[in-house]
Amino acid sequence: MIKALVFDAYGTLYDVHSVKKACDSPFPEKGETISAEWRKKQLEYFFQRQMMGRYRPFDEVTRDALRYACKAEGAKLTKENEDMLMEAYLELDLFEEVEGVLGKLSDKQRVVFSNGSGNMIGPLVNGSKIVDDIDMVISADEIKQYKPAAAAYAHALDRLGVERNEVLFMSSNS
Known part of the structure; x- marks a missing residue:
């Protein structure tokens, strides 16, 4: 039986490209390309650091x-x-369906599990409309291992106190 629903934050619950508006402010007409390249490099950098064993906090x-x-x-x-622009990352827009979906899942533990460091993911969740729908926030920064490392997922299971078959991990990212 599923006891916990665990959601990735960036790109799953929160639209990372909503920073485009903030990027357009100092760099008119470059917001979309800066946003796209910013996310692309962010993913590349943390994957590379994970593979090299050279962890740096997500911020x-x-x-x-x-x-x-x-x-x-x-x-x-x-x-x-x-x-x-870094501040804008603490105020990302939710995807429009997120509030409604989380509201319908109140019979399960609802958790955000993110590569985001605590100083990024905490303010993002706490400042958003879903704060009351989230039971726990887990950061990969707690063990200095980015997802998709097996150790990161094992840490989440430990924090949740559930067995592997009792949790659904959900992400829009590969």
């Missing part, structure tokens, strides 16, 4: 990816704009 990976994306697009990134 650092995200900042490095932002710097790369701006440079690749010829957008001069000031410290002020960098901080503003």
Whole structure:
């Protein structure tokens, strides 16, 4: 019997490309391309670090990816704009169906399990409309192992106190 429903955050519950609006502010007409490159590099960087055994917190990976994306697009990134765009990552839009779906699943433990470091995923969930629908937030940063490492999923199972066959992990990411 399923006891816990575990959702990835970035790209599953939250639209990472909703930062496009924030990117357009300092870099008109470049928001979409910066957003796309930012996410692409973010994924590449944490996967590469995981494979090399050189963990860095997700906020650092995200900042490095932002710097790369701006440079690749010829957008001069000031410290002020960098901080503003990193702040935008704490206020990502929910996908429109998320609230309704989570509301219908209240008979199960509803959990966010993210590669996001605590200083990113905590404010994102706590500042969103689904905060009351989430029973627990788990960060891969707690064990310094990014998903999809088996150790990350084992950590989530330990935190939940459930067996593997009692949980559904859901993600829109590969």
